[in-house]
Amino acid sequence: MTDTLTIFTYDWVPNGPRGFVRDLRLRWAAEEAGLSYKVDTVPFDGRETNHLDRQPFGQIPFLTDGDIHLFESGACLLHLAGKSESLMPLNASAAADTLQWVMAALNSIEMVTVPWWFLSLSGHDDAGLTGWMDGRLARLEAVLSTRDWLAADRFTVADLIMADVLRVPKLRAHGERPATEAYVIRATDRPAFRKAHAEQLAHFRAADALR
Numbered sequence: 001m002t003d004t005l006t007i008f009t010y011d012w013v014p015n016g017p018r019g020f021v022r023d024l025r026l027r028w029a030a031e032e033a034g035l036s037y038k039v040d041t042v043p044f045d046g047r048e049t050n051h052l053d054r055q056p057f058g059q060i061p062f063l064t065d066g067d068i069h070l071f072e073s074g075a076c077l078l079h080l081a082g083k084s085e086s087l088m089p090l091n092a093s094a095a096a097d098t099l100q101w102v103m104a105a106l107n108s109i110e111m112v113t114v115p116w117w118f119l120s121l122s123g124h125d126d127a128g129l130t131g132w133m134d135g136r137l138a139r140l141e142a143v144l145s146t147r148d149w150l151a152a153d154r155f156t157v158a159d160l161i162m163a164d165v166l167r168v169p170k171l172r173a174h175g176e177r178p179a180t181e182a183y184v185i186r187a188t189d190r191p192a193f194r195k196a197h198a199e200q201l202a203h204f205r206a207a208d209a210l211r
């Protein structure tokens with residue numbers, strides 16, 4: 001079968017982000033959905049300018065599906081989810097439920113968590129930002145205390161993106177959120193995640209030999 005789906009990542013990254021580079025979101029989705037895909041690369045060095053025509057911020061991931069070109073991991077995930085009921089329910093009400101939680105992951109949670117860990121990595125903790133994030137995570141903890149998955153009574157693309165946002169070690173070590181922790185473990189124990197994760201690590205490990 002010809003691969004029409006191509007997931008783009010960097011040819012190499014330093015050790016730190018390996019296992020967390022966002023092509024993993026797309027690999028994971030394709031694995032969950034049983035979609036055939038290949039992985040291609042753009043150079044990490046010179047990323048500020050070398051592929052702006054394909055990702056306007058010089059980042060990865062981006063995706064091609066035949067003539068369709070997409071950047072932003074959230075947009076790419078929704079595109080992939082549209083190909084498989086395993087990620088996006090067909091029922092309109094369950095699909096709306098799923099969509100709102102995808103947006104919540106990206107807009108209500110990740111919008112706060114990324115600046116938080118970015119500042120804390122550089123030693124510039126901000127009490128206001130931490131309080132804002134803790135409030136959001138506490139609300140999410142309350143939701144996850146009532147169910148295994150966010151939407152549609154089963155794993156969907158909303159869980160894939162939310163779990164990926166939440167599985168950052170620094171975030172997991174910050175505070176006590178047992179339902180959230182169990183949720184992250186439940187999601188990342190899935191065979192599709194394990195395969196995607198292992199293949200990303202192997203991809204960057206193979207690139208070390210070429211540098």
Ligand SMILES: N[C@@H](CCC(=O)N[C@@H](CS)C(=O)NCC(=O)O)C(=O)O
Nearest residue numbers: 020021022058059060061072073074
């Ligand atoms: N909002 C973007 C963010 C993409 C992003 O942060 N990509 C990282 C890798 S995980 C990257 O390319 N970093 C290198 C850089 O920003 O120069 C998305 O979700 O696709």
